[in-house]
Amino acid sequence: xxxxxxxxxxxxxxxxxxxxxSTNLLPVFxxxxxxxxxxxxWAPNHPKEYGGMxxxxxxxxxxxxxxxxxxxxxxxxxCQAPDAGNIEILHQFGSDEQKAKYLxxxxxxxxxxxxxxxxxxxxxxxxxxxxxxxxxxxDDYVINGxxxxxxxxxxxxxxxxxxxxxxxxxxxxxxxxxxxxTDTPGFNLVRNxxxxxxAGEDYxxxxxxxxxxxRVPQSNLLGPEGHGFVIAQExxxxxxxxxxxxxxxxxxxxFDLMVARARDRIIAPxxxxxxxxxxxxxxxxxxxxxxxxxxxxxxxxxxxxxxGKKEARKEISLIKFVVANVMQKVIDRSLQVHGGLxxxxxxxxxxxxxxxxxxxxxxxxxxxxKISVAKRILKEYEGKRVR
Ligand SMILES: Cc1cc2nc3c(=O)[nH]c(=O)nc-3n(C[C@H](O)[C@H](O)[C@H](O)COP(=O)(O)OP(=O)(O)OC[C@H]3O[C@@H](n4cnc5c(N)ncnc54)[C@H](O)[C@@H]3O)c2cc1C
Numbered sequence: 466x467x468x469x470x471x472x473x474x475x476x477x478x479x480x481x482x483x484x485x486x487s488t489n490l491l492p493v494f495x496x497x498x499x500x501x502x503x504x505x506x507w508a509p510n511h512p513k514e515y516g517g518m519x520x521x522x523x524x525x526x527x528x529x530x531x532x533x534x535x536x537x538x539x540x541x542x543x544c545q546a547p548d549a550g551n552i553e554i555l556h557q558f559g560s561d562e563q564k565a566k567y568l569x570x571x572x573x574x575x576x577x578x579x580x581x582x583x584x585x586x587x588x589x590x591x592x593x594x595x596x597x598x599x600x601x602x603x604d605d606y607v608i609n610g611x612x613x614x615x616x617x618x619x620x621x622x623x624x625x626x627x628x629x630x631x632x633x634x635x636x637x638x639x640x641x642x643x644x645x646x647t648d649t650p651g652f653n654l655v656r657n658x659x660x661x662x663x664a665g666e667d668y669x670x671x672x673x674x675x676x677x678x679x680r681v682p683q684s685n686l687l688g689p690e691g692h693g694f695v696i697a698q699e700x701x702x703x704x705x706x707x708x709x710x711x712x713x714x715x716x717x718x719x720f721d722l723m724v725a726r727a728r729d730r731i732i733a734p735x736x737x738x739x740x741x742x743x744x745x746x747x748x749x750x751x752x753x754x755x756x757x758x759x760x761x762x763x764x765x766x767x768x769x770x771x772x773g774k775k776e777a778r779k780e781i782s783l784i785k786f787v788v789a790n791v792m793q794k795v796i797d798r799s800l801q802v803h804g805g806l807x808x809x810x811x812x813x814x815x816x817x818x819x820x821x822x823x824x825x826x827x828x829x830x831x832x833x834x835k836i837s838v839a840k841r842i843l844k845e846y847e848g849k850r851v852r
Contacts, residue, residue: 466504467531475535483810487669497541498574508543508572511552515572522766526710533714536816540668547580547616549707550700551625558688558696567623576622581615581674590833593636597676599628599643606643608679618672619657621647631691640693644685651679661819705781705828709762709788715817716755716795722812723799724748747798758791779841782834789824
């Protein structure tokens with residue numbers, strides 16, 4: 466059902482999505498979301514008590530792969546980042562009041578949210594280095610700092626902001642997460658950052674935010690004070706695998722386009738592109754890479770479900786850099802096979818090429834995950850006798 470819906474209802478929207486502001490399409494998006502709700506496929510991975518399907522990670526991997534075939538898939542089915550991660554932590558750590566105010570409407574798709582951690586001047590790869598502070602004043606916190614890459618802040622109802630609340634505590638206990646409604650005075654959306662030439666808008670954007678004496682009640686603290694990184698760990702593990710599941714869908718779409726183009730494109734009066742061995746080699750390599758990456762993702766999902774998030778850290782780091790690189794290779798090969806057409810927005814490939822380059826940077830750069838995996842493996846070998 467999902468494959469069919471993506472094919473019939475979402476892919477035909479892409480030409481307009483690629484050439485006009487996505488805000489033009491908001492009424493159509495709403496219509497499609499209603500259809501998904503009627504089909505009872507809404508919010509596949511979110512809790513049943515809030516109107517989701519509560520699929521486990523392995524089931525969601527298959528759903529997400531289908532949705533990833535279009536950049537609109539996850540948004541239309543109500544399981545898009547960064548809301549998906551925020552839903553998980555609100556469900557796990559939110560107070561009853563926070564759940565009533567934010568969680569219900571968020572799962573229902575009535576509002577959107579964003580996650581504001583990365584700062585302009587300090588390394589996102591080492592987020593314990595953080596300048597944004599929240600200082601207690603009466604019953605409030607007063608937040609000051611500069612963040613960027615707060616994805617989807619434009620049009621969001623609230624941000625979950627990572628701030629230093631306890632500068633005297635140990636490194637990993639200095640920060641907290643605080644819910645900040647975006648209409649709070651002092652929440653200043655400076656700009657949607659142009660990414661690969663496109664600033665985007667609404668859900669499809671990444672903002673720079675200046676928090677200037679931004680005052681929120683202390684009851685907006687999410688979880689215990691000083692537990693920002695503990696909660697971030699809860700958010701980042703599943704967040705990473707969610708990206709990987711979606712990327713498999715992108716691989717499949719780019720691969721299908723590559724094979725179809727190779728079969729159709731006439732390059733000599735009696736020859737199609739697919740007759741060339743170099744293209745056949747790309748097809749075979751990409752098929753093998755996608756299959757390997759897909760099985761790794763499913764295995765990591767199984768590990769998280771059956772062994773636990775903590776025990777699956779190595780598998781999560783492995784898929785994060787492997788799948789990101791496989792996806793980029795497949796998009797690149799497919800674009801190359803399309804020649805000049807690949808560079809245009811007449812296919813989805815250039816969009817994916819522009820926007821998915823970031824996959825090797827966000828939620829932990831490749832290098833950081835490689836180092837983390839290598840350290841774990843080296844430790845596993847401690848005291849091991851190998852002949
Ligand atoms: C499209 C996009 C969306 C994003 N969305 C969000 C969001 O919604 N919310 C949010 O808070 N953030 C978001 N981010 C920010 C993202 O998490 C950071 O960009 C990422 O953590 C890297 O941090 P940095 O950009 O400061 O790079 P740096 O930390 O400065 O790292 C730069 C490079 O240095 C190398 N490097 C870093 N550390 C090491 C190391 N230990 N060993 C070896 N090499 C290393 C890596 O190659 C890395 O790419 C987004 C980023 C992008 C591009």
